[in-house]
Amino acid sequence: MTENGVMSRAKVLTIDTMNPTVKKVEYAVRGPIVQRAVELERELSEGMKKPFAEVIRANIGDAHAMGQQPITFFRQVLALCSYPELLSDNTFPEDAKSRACRILQSCGGNSLGAYSASQGIDSVRHDVARYIERRDGGVPCDPDDIYLTTGASDGIVTMLKLLVCGEGAGRTGVMISIPQYPLYSAALAELGAVQINYYLNEEKCWSLDISELQRALDEARRYCNPRALCIINPGNPTGQVQSRECIEDVIRFAAKERLFLMADEVYQDNVYADGCQFHSFKKVLFEMGPEYSETVELASFHSTSKCYMGECGFRGGYMEIINMDEEVKAQLTKLLSVRLCPPVPGQALMDLVVNPPRPGEPSYDSFIKERTATLSALAEKAKLTEQVLNTVQGISCNPVQGAMYSFPRITIPDKAINEATDQGQLPDMFYCMKMLEETGICLVPGSGFGQKDGTYHFRMTILPPRDKLKILLNKVKEFHQKFTQQYS
Amino acid sequence: MTENGVMSRAKVLTIDTMNPTVKKVEYAVRGPIVQRAVELERELSEGMKKPFAEVIRANIGDAHAMGQQPITFFRQVLALCSYPELLSDNTFPEDAKSRACRILQSCGGNSLGAYSASQGIDSVRHDVARYIERRDGGVPCDPDDIYLTTGASDGIVTMLKLLVCGEGAGRTGVMISIPQYPLYSAALAELGAVQINYYLNEEKCWSLDISELQRALDEARRYCNPRALCIINPGNPTGQVQSRECIEDVIRFAAKERLFLMADEVYQDNVYADGCQFHSFKKVLFEMGPEYSETVELASFHSTSKCYMGECGFRGGYMEIINMDEEVKAQLTKLLSVRLCPPVPGQALMDLVVNPPRPGEPSYDSFIKERTATLSALAEKAKLTEQVLNTVQGISCNPVQGAMYSFPRITIPDKAINEATDQGQLPDMFYCMKMLEETGICLVPGSGFGQKDGTYHFRMTILPPRDKLKILLNKVKEFHQKFTQQYS
Ligand SMILES: Cc1ncc(COP(=O)(O)O)c(C=O)c1O
Ligand SMILES: Cc1ncc(COP(=O)(O)O)c(C=O)c1O
Numbered sequence: 009m010t011e012n013g014v015m016s017r018a019k020v021l022t023i024d025t026m027n028p029t030v031k032k033v034e035y036a037v038r039g040p041i042v043q044r045a046v047e048l049e050r051e052l053s054e055g056m057k058k059p060f061a062e063v064i065r066a067n068i069g070d071a072h073a074m075g076q077q078p079i080t081f082f083r084q085v086l087a088l089c090s091y092p093e094l095l096s097d098n099t100f101p102e103d104a105k106s107r108a109c110r111i112l113q114s115c116g117g118n119s120l121g122a123y124s125a126s127q128g129i130d131s132v133r134h135d136v137a138r139y140i141e142r143r144d145g146g147v148p149c150d151p152d153d154i155y156l157t158t159g160a161s162d163g164i165v166t167m168l169k170l171l172v173c174g175e176g177a178g179r180t181g182v183m184i185s186i187p188q189y190p191l192y193s194a195a196l197a198e199l200g201a202v203q204i205n206y207y208l209n210e211e212k213c214w215s216l217d218i219s220e221l222q223r224a225l226d227e228a229r230r231y232c233n234p235r236a237l238c239i240i241n242p243g244n245p246t247g248q249v250q251s252r253e254c255i256e257d258v259i260r261f262a263a264k265e266r267l268f269l270m271a272d273e274v275y276q277d278n279v280y281a282d283g284c285q286f287h288s289f290k291k292v293l294f295e296m297g298p299e300y301s302e303t304v305e306l307a308s309f310h311s312t313s314k315c316y317m318g319e320c321g322f323r324g325g326y327m328e329i330i331n332m333d334e335e336v337k338a339q340l341t342k343l344l345s346v347r348l349c350p351p352v353p354g355q356a357l358m359d360l361v362v363n364p365p366r367p368g369e370p371s372y373d374s375f376i377k378e379r380t381a382t383l384s385a386l387a388e389k390a391k392l393t394e395q396v397l398n399t400v401q402g403i404s405c406n407p408v409q410g411a412m413y414s415f416p417r418i419t420i421p422d423k424a425i426n427e428a429t430d431q432g433q434l435p436d437m438f439y440c441m442k443m444l445e446e447t448g449i450c451l452v453p454g455s456g457f458g459q460k461d462g463t464y465h466f467r468m469t470i471l472p473p474r475d476k477l478k479i480l481l482n483k484v485k486e487f488h489q490k491f492t493q494q495y496s
Numbered sequence: 497m498t499e500n501g502v503m504s505r506a507k508v509l510t511i512d513t514m515n516p517t518v519k520k521v522e523y524a525v526r527g528p529i530v531q532r533a534v535e536l537e538r539e540l541s542e543g544m545k546k547p548f549a550e551v552i553r554a555n556i557g558d559a560h561a562m563g564q565q566p567i568t569f570f571r572q573v574l575a576l577c578s579y580p581e582l583l584s585d586n587t588f589p590e591d592a593k594s595r596a597c598r599i600l601q602s603c604g605g606n607s608l609g610a611y612s613a614s615q616g617i618d619s620v621r622h623d624v625a626r627y628i629e630r631r632d633g634g635v636p637c638d639p640d641d642i643y644l645t646t647g648a649s650d651g652i653v654t655m656l657k658l659l660v661c662g663e664g665a666g667r668t669g670v671m672i673s674i675p676q677y678p679l680y681s682a683a684l685a686e687l688g689a690v691q692i693n694y695y696l697n698e699e700k701c702w703s704l705d706i707s708e709l710q711r712a713l714d715e716a717r718r719y720c721n722p723r724a725l726c727i728i729n730p731g732n733p734t735g736q737v738q739s740r741e742c743i744e745d746v747i748r749f750a751a752k753e754r755l756f757l758m759a760d761e762v763y764q765d766n767v768y769a770d771g772c773q774f775h776s777f778k779k780v781l782f783e784m785g786p787e788y789s790e791t792v793e794l795a796s797f798h799s800t801s802k803c804y805m806g807e808c809g810f811r812g813g814y815m816e817i818i819n820m821d822e823e824v825k826a827q828l829t830k831l832l833s834v835r836l837c838p839p840v841p842g843q844a845l846m847d848l849v850v851n852p853p854r855p856g857e858p859s860y861d862s863f864i865k866e867r868t869a870t871l872s873a874l875a876e877k878a879k880l881t882e883q884v885l886n887t888v889q890g891i892s893c894n895p896v897q898g899a900m901y902s903f904p905r906i907t908i909p910d911k912a913i914n915e916a917t918d919q920g921q922l923p924d925m926f927y928c929m930k931m932l933e934e935t936g937i938c939l940v941p942g943s944g945f946g947q948k949d950g951t952y953h954f955r956m957t958i959l960p961p962r963d964k965l966k967i968l969l970n971k972v973k974e975f976h977q978k979f980t981q982q983y984s
Contacts, residue, residue, distance in 0.1 A: 018754070019793060019819070019820075019821045019824075020723055020724070020754050020755065020756040020793050021658065021659060021723070021756055021793060021820065021821060021824050022821050022823070022824060023821065023823040023824060023827070025661060025723075026658050026659070026661060026824055026827060027657055027658055027659065027660045027661050028661055030657060030658060030827055030831055031827060033830060033831060033834060034830075035830060035833045035834045046613075068611065070604060070610050070611045071609075071610075072603075072604060072605040072607035072609040072610040073604030073605045073607075073610035073611065074605065075605055076605070078607060078609050083578050083579040084579055086578040086579065087575040087576075087578040087579035087582060088575075090571050090574040090575040090578055090841075091571040091572055091574065091575035094575060094582075097585075097587075099585075115560075115809070116558060116560060116561025117560040117561045117562065117563055117564070119560035119561075119566060119809070120809045120810065121559075121560040121566050121805075121806060121807040121808060121809045121810060122558050122560040122561040122808060122809050123556065123558045123561065123801075123808040123809060124809065158646060158811070158835075158839070159835070159836065161834070161835050161836060162835070165835075169515055169518060170509065170514050170515055170518060171509060171514070171515070172515045173513060173514060173515050173516055190834075191834060194834040195834070198831075198834075235508055235509070235513075236508070266506075266508050267508065268508040268509055305507060305508050305509060313611075317609075318609060319609040320609060320610060320611040320836070320837075321603070321607070321608045321609045321610050321611060321612065321837070321839065321840030321841070322608065322609060322839060322840065322841065323646070323836075323837075323838070323839040323840075331507070332507075332509065333507045333509060333510045333511065335510070335511040336507075336509050336510060336511060336514055339511070339514060339518055339519060342521060342522075342523060343518055343521060343686075345523050346521060346523045346649070346678075346679060346682040346683070346686075347646075347647070347649050347650070347653075348647065348649060348808070348811075349808075349809070349811075350811070351646070351809065351810060351811040351839040351841070351842055352809030352810065352811075353578075353809070353810065353839070353841045353842075354839060354841075
């Protein structure tokens with residue numbers, strides 16, 4: 009070994025010597041197309057000429073970034089918690105003050121600045137449990153089963169982490185829907201687990217067929233040990249809302265096949281279509297009787313980031329875990345304690361989401377008004393998106409029953425497919441990149457979420473304000489027509 | 497395979513089928529002793545009789561929980577950011593308002609509720625870079641090297657994650673000090689990396705000897721691939737502040753041995769002892785000239801949780817990474833994007849920490865007054881702790897030069913060691929558990945941090961308010977005397 013100089017010039021950490029599982033991770037929602045959008049924004053701001061005046065981002069479910077307003081009551085309470093001197097300010101409503109006091113009393117030193125218990129603040133977990141009981145028509149919920157998290161992302165990754173074990177054909181396999189939210193594939197890649205794809209049925213409005221679950225499972229059993237089944241309902245990126253029957257079937261399937269169920273229900277308030285309703289896995293499970301409710305292991309996830317509040321930046325969330333082995337629960341608590349605790353302002357916000365103003369309280373009316381306005385605007389935009397996109401030849405789009413996204417199927421001409429392939433690009437990435445360069449609209453190619461071979465899609469959020477959404481939809485229409493012409 | 501019922505009663509996820517690396521994780525700061533403290537608090541509140549009136553927690557560096565007050569300016573800005581309607585409130589100082597506006601302008605939709613860029617808000621990263629330049633006497637800092645994190649914990653785990661690869665004797669080894677902050681051992685266990693212990697020199701005030709680094713490294717090379725060296729300065733749990741010479745030696749060692757340096761500098765403002773000063777690894781590295789500054793890979797970590805602000809609950813932090821391979825950096829950014837972003841209120845708080853009121857601004861004087869008061873109270877308590885503990889026969893304690901902890905060595909009589917062993921407990925756990933039951937004082941046994949075989953310690957924070965700290969120290973004294981008598 010020689011002295012410094014030359015020796016140390018070779019990096020310790022290189023692409024060849026870094027963690028190989030990290031290298032396998034992919035995350036399209038913030039991938040190359042978004043990086044290019046950021047560049048384009050900078051170029052625009054530096055005065056560079058483009059065929060568009062602004063970049064419109066429809067790539068990520070980030071409501072406030074698209075102009076959605078926060079719920080006044082929530083922010084009042086957060087301000088009071090941050091700076092309790094405001095408690096003597098008479099402009100704040102009494103219910104905001106009493107909520108803030110209650111939260112602060114549950115914090116160490118009455119401060120948001122203290123670490124909380126690793127599982128989350130006690131009183132918040134109690135409020136979450138009461139919320140779940142109300143939501144699920146009285147099905148009981150134990151606060152000990154509630155874990156507050158750093159956004160739903162954190163809960164999902166933590167649960168997957170617990171589940172991974174084995175080697176070779178004994179390696180843990182996890183079933184995820186295709187199309188999926190790419191957090192799942194990314195976490196599975198990082199953890200070295202086996203991703204088992206089951207395909208949603210685009211022809212039947214992205215519904216879930218048990219026969220497809222069975223097919224995927226049976227195939228996977230040949231090369232791994234399938235142990236968990238993940239469902240996103242309402243769906244991202246596909247916007248479907250599962251029926252009650254479907255959920256029952258899934259639970260029966262999980263029980264029969266001994267799969268740990270993971271229900272991602274972060275869009276539980278985002279249901280727009282007539283005849284659709286949100287059914288929590290927890291509720292359905294309990295209504296199926298003790299044969300299921302006392303045996304099927306279920307983790308369900310919620311977040312402050314979506315629904316009517318859209319408070320992504322606070323990274324609030326919770327998971328409810330039922331029928332989990334007690335020893336494993338102790339291991340989970342230990343694992344969480346290493347990171348100390350989820351962000352306390354996010355926990356406070358989660359508390360407000362599950363314990364909003366009640367009838368008779370001073371902020372009740374304005375809360376209901378704000379919430380309704382946001383949800384009806386979303387419902388309207390869901391409809392509008394579906395309608396406009398379906399007028400375009402070569403685009404076909406299922407109804408956006410819930411969540412915040414449309415995932416239309418697009419026809420890409422062979423000539424374009426060939427050109428993309430020549431450039432080493434996936435055809436839908438080629439399409440979306442071209443759309444971005446020509447129109448300033450930032451969408452995510454379907455390949456980032458997974459799609460049946462030979463089909464192409466993009467995902468767009470319905471979050472831009474109505475007028476901007478109209479512009480966006482028209483630009484997509486024009487672009488698609490031009491693109492189709494150009495490559496025919 | 498039979499139908500449901502019987503079959504599904506066996507859990508999918510059990511202690512035997514869960515992730516084995518998670519099982520290996522340990523985290524003493526929130527271990528059994530803290531769980532017992534929580535129980536005792538509940539028992540007290542239910543009126544159960546105990547030999548003490550309250551539990552005093554000196555187990556965790558959680559300043560606000562121990563009554564430390566937040567910096568008024570920081571909380572004003574956070575309230576303004578949470579509820580921008582307050583910007584028209586004349587009771588808020590102008591500098592708080594302008595800081596809040598600046599932060600909000602950098603947020604999507606001018607809201608803390610939008611996801612930020614995964615690397616963190618641009619303007620905050622710029623402010624961090626300028627802070628580092630000021631702190632380090634003008635050594636340049638590139639905002640592109642700054643990554644905002646969910647507390648320092650998140651940054652540390654993420655960096656370790658990148659570094660882990662290989663199998664068997666090629667497995668990544670990471671050098672950590674013993675005693676250590678148990679986040680390191682926990683993360684290494686979870687990642688399946690090899691923990692390489694180097695011992696701090698208790699006789700020389702917990703200083704770091706290069707010969708000991710060399711010993712540990714040479715031994716480890718026989719069974720793993722040592723790739724990184726972690727240093728905590730000022731030290732947790734040991735409270736030492738490394739000298740400039742020592743840091744130079746460590747850097748030379750890392751360069752010679754090709755180790756990635758990780759400098760945990762979350763206590764950078766917590767320096768109390770005369771003649772001690774904080775030197776950042778970054779600054780020393782740059783002052784050693786291009787041979788080092790252009791080659792040695794360094795990640796350094798900071799947090800909102802410690803120093804004079806003690807804002808643990810917000811989970812704010814940053815890491816600065818220099819000389820990292822560009823491809824690896826891209827992989828890091830991708831990895832971070834899966835979790836979307838660190839909590840935005842924590843990012844805002846980090847911004848305030850690195851960009852506090854400046855001379856001439858309306859909040860400057862009160863900021864300085866509050867900060868000075870907190871830091872001098874800590875300095876006084878550091879001195880007090882050392883003094884009182886050193887009056888006890890059988891306890892010997894190095895000066896608390898910095899950070900927030902004392903890690904005194906305790907003599908445990910053989911009879912007590914035997915009784916502990918009979919009960920299947922480590923002797924220092926036995927000691928601390930007995931202290932908790934008899935006095936209500938919650939400390940962490942030295943074994944949770946690592947210590948030389950045959951030596952025993954406990955860690956206590958210096959955070960309780962002065963009067964309570966005095967009570968605590970006297971109780972420790974009495975307990976130790978009684979314990980020693982009982983087992984002699
Ligand atoms: C289906 C689904 N699950 C989880 C998340 C993670 O959200 P967060 O971590 O912000 O709670 C998202 C975010 O878009 C999502 O769409
Ligand atoms: C040395 C050290 N590093 C890192 C941390 C993590 O702190 P946080 O994640 O709250 O920033 C702590 C907390 O006590 C610590 O003592």
